Structure formats: C-alpha cells, structure tokens
Amino acid sequence: MEARERASAGPAPTRGFGPQAQGKDAQTVRSMFDRIAPTYDRLNHLLSAGIDRAWRVELARSLPDPCGRVLDLCAGTLDLAEAVANEHPGAEIVAADFSLEMLLRGRHKLPRVSLFVADAMALPFRDGSFDAVVCGFGVRNVADLEACFREVRRVLRPGGTFAILEFFRPRGALSRLFHRVYNQGVLPAVGAKVSGDDEAYQYLADSMERFHSLEEAAALMEACGYARVEGRNLVFGVASILKGVRA
Numbered sequence: 505m506e507a508r509e510r511a512s513a514g515p516a517p518t519r520g521f522g523p524q525a526q527g528k529d530a531q532t533v534r535s536m537f538d539r540i541a542p543t544y545d546r547l548n549h550l551l552s553a554g555i556d557r558a559w560r561v562e563l564a565r566s567l568p569d570p571c572g573r574v575l576d577l578c579a580g581t582l583d584l585a586e587a588v589a590n591e592h593p594g595a596e597i598v599a600a601d602f603s604l605e606m607l608l609r610g611r612h613k614l615p616r617v618s619l620f621v622a623d624a625m626a627l628p629f630r631d632g633s634f635d636a637v638v639c640g641f642g643v644r645n646v647a648d649l650e651a652c653f654r655e656v657r658r659v660l661r662p663g664g665t666f667a668i669l670e671f672f673r674p675r676g677a678l679s680r681l682f683h684r685v686y687n688q689g690v691l692p693a694v695g696a697k698v699s700g701d702d703e704a705y706q707y708l709a710d711s712m713e714r715f716h717s718l719e720e721a722a723a724l725m726e727a728c729g730y731a732r733v734e735g736r737n738l739v740f741g742v743a744s745i746l747k748g749v750r751a
C-alpha cells in the first residue's frame with residue numbers, strides 16, 4: 505500500500521500554487537475555517553471513512569521517540585496533536601492555528617496543551633525552540649509555502665524534524681483518478697450538505713488540484729534548508745507524509 509521514495513525533483517515552482525491561485529487571501533481562508541469549525545471533525549471522519557485518523561497516527565509514529573517539544577502547526581481541532589500525545593505521552597505539545605474557532609472546537613481533546621492563534625508564516629516562538637513540528641492537511645492552505653518552510657526551520661532546533669501529512673497533487677494514474685472523482689464529486693457535495701458551506705468545501709477540493717506534488721514540495725523543503733527529505737505515499741498516494749530534518 506505504501507511506496508517509500510527519495511525526493512529528488514528539481515527546484516519546485518513557488519508561484520501559481522496555494523490559496524492565492526484560487527483567488528483566496530489569508531483572511532478569506534481563515535474565515536472559511538472559522539465557519540466550518542463546528543462540523544469539521546464530523547465531516548473529516550465521514551469523508552475519509554475514518555482513514556484520516558490512521559494517517560495521523562502514522563505521522564505521529566514516524567517522529568523520533570522521545571520527541572520532546574512538538575509544535576502542531578495549522579492544528580485545527582487538534583486531531584494530530586492528540587495522535588502525537590497518544591503515541592508520545594512524554595511530549596510537550598504546543599498547537600498553533602490562525603483560526604480561533606478551529607482551536608476552540610478541539611480544546612476539550614487536550615485541555616493542557618498551549619494554544620496559539622498564529623500565522624504559519626510568522627510564528628510567535630523563539631528560534632530553535634521545538635524538537636519537532638508537525639502539520640496535518642495545513643500547508644496547502646498557506647499563502648506562501650516557501651515562507652512557511654523557512655519559518656518552521658527557524659523555530660526548529662538543528663536536527664529537529666518537520667513532518668507533514670498532506671493531500672499533495674497526485675501524479676500516479678490511480679491517485680489522480682481517485683482525487684478527480686473525490687474532489688469534483690464527493691467532497692464538494694457532502695461538504696456543502698453537512699456544513700452548509702459550498703464555498704469552503706469547493707475551495708478545499710480545488711486546493712488539492714492546485715497544490716504542489718509530493719516531489720515538488722520535497723524539492724522546496726530541501727531548498728529551504730532541510731536535510732534527509734523523504735516522502736512516503738499512503739494508500740497509493742491519496743495522502744502522503746513528507747519529512748525533513750533541519751540542517
């Protein structure tokens with residue numbers, strides 16, 4: 505089911521990707537997440553038939569153990585932070601997201617975790633203050649991925665791990681077919697019906713088609729000062745894990 509691959513593409517394009525390519529600025533994206541926060545968890549698990557939980561556990565297990573002080577970036581309703589806490593009970597977890605509503609919806613899952621309303625491109629943390637940064641389904645919403653990768657590098661200690669779980673733009677025939685059917689049919693229709701928000705779920709569906717491929721994102725990570733960059737496809741590339749270490 506999984507194919508481990510060494511990321512080795514050339515320099516990644518940094519323009520024409522992300523929310524701005526869909527005509528959405530950061531404020532618009534944030535207010536969409538604020539709006540869908542009440543139904544976000546229910547829809548996530550429904551739309552993925554629960555597989556999203558297993559993917560987060562997989563990412564959490566891929567972290568060094570013990571994993572020390574961990575930042576969950578674009579933490580949303582704290583599902584990934586919760587998976588890290590379960591897999592690494594000794595970890596000190598901090599969660600950051602620019603949508604207060606998303607954080608508040610997940611607060612009950614980890615009442616002792618420190619929450620920060622913060623932008624992934626300008627984090628309110630000191631240089632080198634985390635042993636690991638994780639990000640689940642967040643980076644494709646960030647306006648400037650390169651700025652985000654550099655900001656995460658800044659807050660990581662040397663040798664610290666950045667681990668991303670994301671729906672990268674698929675390249676294999678099977679994953680492209682799956683993404684097309686899912687993104688043009690299932691996601692916008694079910695998302696709109698359950699959340700009542702057509703715009704947000706159409707944006708989320710389109711954002712996968714307009715995002716970097718795993719190889720492009722890996723190349724960008726290397727260009728931003730990460731070593732041992734490695735991508736791993738989950739379920740034939742439907743989702744992927746991308747990891748690198750602060751050089």
Ligand SMILES: C[S@@+](CC[C@H](N)C(=O)[O-])C[C@H]1O[C@@H](n2cnc3c(N)ncnc32)[C@H](O)[C@@H]1O
Pocket residue numbers: 530533534537577578579580581582583584600601602603606622623624625639640641642645646647
């Ligand atoms: C699809 S949700 C993922 C939430 C969670 N990590 C998970 O695994 O379900 C994306 C999250 O990224 C946040 N986000 C998007 N762009 C951001 C940015 N520039 N800075 C901080 N958070 C951002 C959104 O508010 C949203 O909560």
